[in-house]
Amino acid sequence: MSVAERVGAPRIVPTRGIPYPTGDPALPAAEERAWRRELLRRALTAIATSVSGPTVFRGGAERAV
């Protein structure tokens, strides 16, 4: 369980690393920007979704850090 879930954040979009929540320096610039766009897209889905407790919005593109 992630820290965000444990402390009860209602809508959570998992990312790839603490120092770059909306990035991934391992990627070429264009791909990194596409990844950031995907994260924000997912965040917009999250804010438009009704939740009753900590909910993780996974897009299937996560990668272990």
Added chain:
Amino acid sequence: MTRVVHYLNQFFAGLGGEAAADAPPALRRGALGPGRKLQEFLGQGYDIIATVYCGDDRAVASPEVVAAILDLAAGEHPDILVAGPAFTSGRYGVACARVVAAATRAGIAAIAAMHPDNPGLDEAAPGVVIGSGASVREMAPSLERLAAAVRKHLAGDVLTDGDGRIGKRPRKNALADRPGAVRAVDLLLARLAGRDAVAEVSLPPFDSVAPASPVADPRTATVALLTEGGLVPLGNPDRLESARATRWLRYDIAGKSAASPSEYASVHGGFSTSWANQDPNRILPLDVARELEREGAVGALYGEYFATTGNGTTVPNARRFGVEWAAELRRSGIQAAILTAT
């Protein structure tokens, strides 16, 4: 007769509200305001011989003022100094906390009373704090509990949670019968077996937050970007802390199409900031947020972002930031926020 000196702020001493908040430290003989009720609860054998009071702004302005308050109290040779209750009043709570801390260090027994959420709580150690209600409506039960704690403390008994004690307390070294590794494994086994074993170190509780209702349609919503990643304008003009932040800041992003490394950097002290400083959009995703705004996927981006540093931040401070952010966003007509967490 046990000699008690009571500390109050300008409001409870009857001087007035904000207009009198700069009043200097002063002393009056006998009990004043809530001190009269405290005297009743303390009962026979206790005498509030004097009340020391000071305006809240003045009291928290400098250590010299706290020293002056303590001098006035010490001049009465009290057996104990009692401060408050300060309820959730911030400056008053900080003043009570500093006064009892200074008195305790000077060898004078001292107890403050305030609500557990009062921002002063963490400053009271090594002084003792007893929990009070949240507001003056709970004055009587708060004073009753405070009076009981005063009697018990002066009797030489240790005040515990059961007496309403809150806040930091001095740790005492003691020799345990079993080494830490054994106790840790036993605790783990007890938890795995479903027994409600109590940890030796108490952790601050986290609030449970009821999720906000969803926005009906992000395409018509105004959305704010927030971060606890310590992202500030280059040079950190407002001196945001890199750890244990006590503040949050707001910066204008109206008209900016991205978070440029020539304009922003992170001062977060809890991770390497080199990736964020190469491209601050990795912490504040302004570039794609603008893109989504242009395309209509977001109604509008709010014209400022809020920032603090989430690194060893105390739970009370974090709670306060959250409350203030929510209030600001609501006031500005924002429907949703995206908070990047590092």
